[in-house]
Amino acid sequence: MSTVQDFSNDIRPTWCPGCGNYGIWNAIKRALVAAELEPRDVMMVTGIGCGSKMPNYMHIPGLNGLYGRTLALATGYKLANHGKKVITVHGDGDGYSMGGNHLMHTVRRNIGIVDIIQDNHVYALTRGQYSPTSRSGWVTRTSPEGTIEKPLNPLAMALTQGATFVARSFGCCRIGGPDRQGAQPSRLCADRRDAGVCFVQ
Amino acid sequence: MGYEWYRDNTYQLTDTGHDSNDRMAAIERALEYPGGEGKIPLGIFYQNNDTPSYEEQVPVLEAGPLADQPLRKYPIEKYRELLDELF
C-alpha cells in the first residue's frame, strides 16, 4: 500500500500562496493512494502553465510537454504503455484553446486518460490574458475594453462528443472539507482504473 | 473571485438527486455554467462504464503493452521490404 508520502518529494512549488493548484495537487496524491497505485504504476503528462509544473513537485514518472499538446503526448504514451495509469494535468489555455482539438478527439476516442483541467479562466503563467473560459466582459491586458467573446462550455462539449466520465470539482479543500471535495477525485481514480477517458474540470 | 465567492456560488450535484447515468440530464446540468443564472454545479455529471476504451480495441495491444513487446516482431528483411516499397 502506498502513502501520500510515496508520491511526495521535497521540492517546494513556486505557486502563489493560496493558489488552487495546491488543492488539486493534494487531491491527486490522495486519489492515487486511494486507488492503491504506486508511483511506478502512474505517468503524469502536463503541458505549459502554472499547474503544469506539477510533475516537478511529485515523486512520480512525469513529462512536462509542449503547450497545448498535453493530450497528444499522453495518447502516445497510453498506446505505448497502456498498463500505466495516465493522468494529464493542464490549464484552460493549454486544454481548451491550443489543445482544444486534442480534447475533442480524446473524449471521442475514449482513451484511458484521466484528464484534469485546472480551469482558472485565465492564462496565469503568462500573466493574465483572457482564456476560452473567461467570463464575458472581463478586463485584461489583452481585452482592455472587456472580452467580447462568450465563454466555452467544456463540460457540455465533452458530453456531446461522447465522454464517458465528466466531473467538476473545486480545487480547494477549505470549502466543504476534504470529505466532500476530496472524495470526488479519489473516487475517480479508484473506480475507473482503465475503462476510458475521465474528464475533470 | 476568491474562495468565498466559490463557496457561496457552487452546489453539489449529489445534493439534488442528479442521476449521473443520465446523459441528457448531465448535458442540462452542464449548461447551467457557463450560461445559466444560478450556482455552479460540482460533482460527477456523467459516468458510463460500459463503453470500451480505445486501447481495449487495438488488436496489437491484446498481447500486452507495446513497451513490453519485442522490438522486432519480424525478421529485419521484412522491414526492408516495406522501406523499399516507400522509397
Ligand SMILES: Cc1ncc(C[n+]2csc(CCOP(=O)(O)OP(=O)(O)O)c2C)c(N)n1
Ligand atoms: C506554442 C506556445 N504558445 C504559447 C506559449 C506561451 N504560453 C505559456 S503558458 C500559456 C498560457 C497558460 O495558460 P493556462 O493553460 O490556462 O495555464 P495556467 O498558467 O493558467 O495554469 C501561454 C500562452 C507557449 N509556451 N507555447
Ligand code: SF4
Ligand atoms: S498565478 Fe499561477 S501560481 Fe499564482 S495563483 Fe494563479 S495559477 Fe496559482
Ligand SMILES: [Mg+2]
Ligand atoms: Mg489557466
